[in-house]
Amino acid sequence: MTAVKNKVLSEKVVLHRNAFAIRGGVDYRRKVYATFLIAPLFLFLVVALVIPVGGIFWYAVSNSDLNNALSKTAEALKGWGGTELPAEPAFSALADDLRMARVAGKLPELGVRLNREKAGFGSLLRRTARKLPDAEGSGKRELLVGIDARWGDIDYWRSLYGATGIATPKYLLAAVDLQRNWDGSLTRVPAEQRVFLEGFLRTLVIAFVVTCICLAVGYPLAFILSEATGVKGRVLLALVVLPLWTSVLARTAAWMVLLQQQGVVNDVLIRLGIVEQPLELIFNRTGVYIGMVHVLLPFMTLPLYGAMKGVPKNQLQAASSLGARPLTSFITVYIPQTLPGIASGTLMVFIIAIGFYITPALVGGPDDQMISGQISRFAIQSGNWGMAAALSIWLTVCILMLLLAFGRFLRLGGSIQ
Incomplete structure (x- = not known):
């Protein structure tokens, strides 16, 4: 009996081993198959992201x-x-x-x-x-x-x-108005050469103001779009999307014609008696805000429109039936449900605005140029790739820090990270 039991046990052990081997072989084949499926994506990320970013880092410190x-x-x-x-x-x-x-x-x-x-x-x-x-x-x-x-x-x-x-830290330090002395100590560059920190601050301020204006204009516009139905809704949506089919350069050039002192805007204001003298609307910060808001407004409106279309219409009616005033119900019921659209539109507009340089270069003055224009000047005109790469790195660091801060502020840090 003992021999029979041992034989049965050994046969069971063999069966279990075979089962594990088969299962292990199947799992291995699945892993290999999954690896081959994600290999093109991994290769694309390496070619399109890792290598270019690595090249930028190398140019910033290469000597x-x-x-x-x-x-x-x-x-x-x-x-x-x-x-x-x-x-x-x-x-x-x-x-x-x-x-x-x-x-x-x-x-x-x-x-x-x-x-x-x-x-x-x-x-x-x-x-x-x-x-x-x-x-x-x-x-x-x-x-x-x-x-x-x-x-x-x-x-x-x-x-x-x-x-x-x-390798040298010269470019990375110079991009934040610092310099390294021969003994290794760090000091600020002379006052007349401190231009980059001011440029970063100016870039962030312009991007922030443009984002706020786009949100203030885009939210009611998206609300109107979400409430419109039929042909009217489709026409309004087409009018919002249509500017995306025109290049940024063409739209900025059009604003140069409209905003000049003898342009259409000043002529209309003078004919209506609103102003007596032409306003300075170009080659200053006002022209930069107008041009950038016109370009970036669709990027704010469309995410808000998508979020608003998902809000049930009967909720505001239910809040009103419970005694809430229209403004109270709108603020406490409607707006919280559109926060994902606000977050998406705000992030998209702010990040795109930070990288603008065509519009400020054409309709802005000397004190309205953003840091992207400096990067373009060093890379294209001066051929100083080290300085261009260093400015790009610091700009990327600013964007990442702001993204993390924005994510924590909206309690969306997990999804952004």
Whole structure:
């Protein structure tokens, strides 16, 4: 009997093992199948998000070109105290690097980069490289100082020392009006160069005001749309969506024609007797607000319209039948149910508004330019990709912090995160 029981138990163990093996094989195949299903999405995120963002971060701290061009100098300056001129090997290394940079045609690029560290460095490099003899020799310190006395100025060597290295925090610090001294300490840039923090603040203020105006105008407009039915409702909805089919540049150019002193708006106001002199409606903050609100209003109205269509109409009637006044029932019953639409529209408008630069550039004045215009100027006009990337990173940080704060304020932090 014992042998029979052991045999039955062993057979059961084998069956269980086979069942687990089959189940494990099925689970494994399901996992592989699911992995293949999400692989295209993962690849898309890597190509469209991770690589570009990583490239921006790299441009913001990269110093590899300068470090490669002055590799011998960087090596010779390691351990330099910075309290007095470096020793003879540093001068010899610099002469060799300048000679090689001249042969490789990298002097103009090197001069532009070092001019950002200290004004006049580009001309110093060109003058020195032009007068350097081709033959090797000793006494490079006396030679370089003889070519240009600025090589005897320790400030130039400190700037050169601070610019060496594969990575540099220069751009990230400059984007918030800070600078790193040769000894590693941080100080604010001179008052006349403090433009970026003011630009960030101006950008946030403009985006906030535009969002508030869009909410104040878009909420009643969405309410009218949600109450309209039939042909009237479809026509009104088409009028809201229609501007999205026109480019931002075309709409902004149209506002330039309408808002100028001899434009349609001022002509109408004067003919109606509302004003006696043409108003300044363009090339100032007023023109920026008008142009941006016109562009962004549909992005506020449509989420509100979707939220309002889902509110049962009989709830306001029920509140009125219970004795609530129309305004009270609207505030306590209707508005809370449209909060998701308010949150969606507000976030969408605010984030898009932060990235505006075409409308402020065309209808705004010098004091109305947003930080996106600075990013465009550094990337396209100046070719300073490091500064453009650093400003982009800080702008992204501002957006993320505001999103988290907004989510916590509306108790929607979980869905945003």
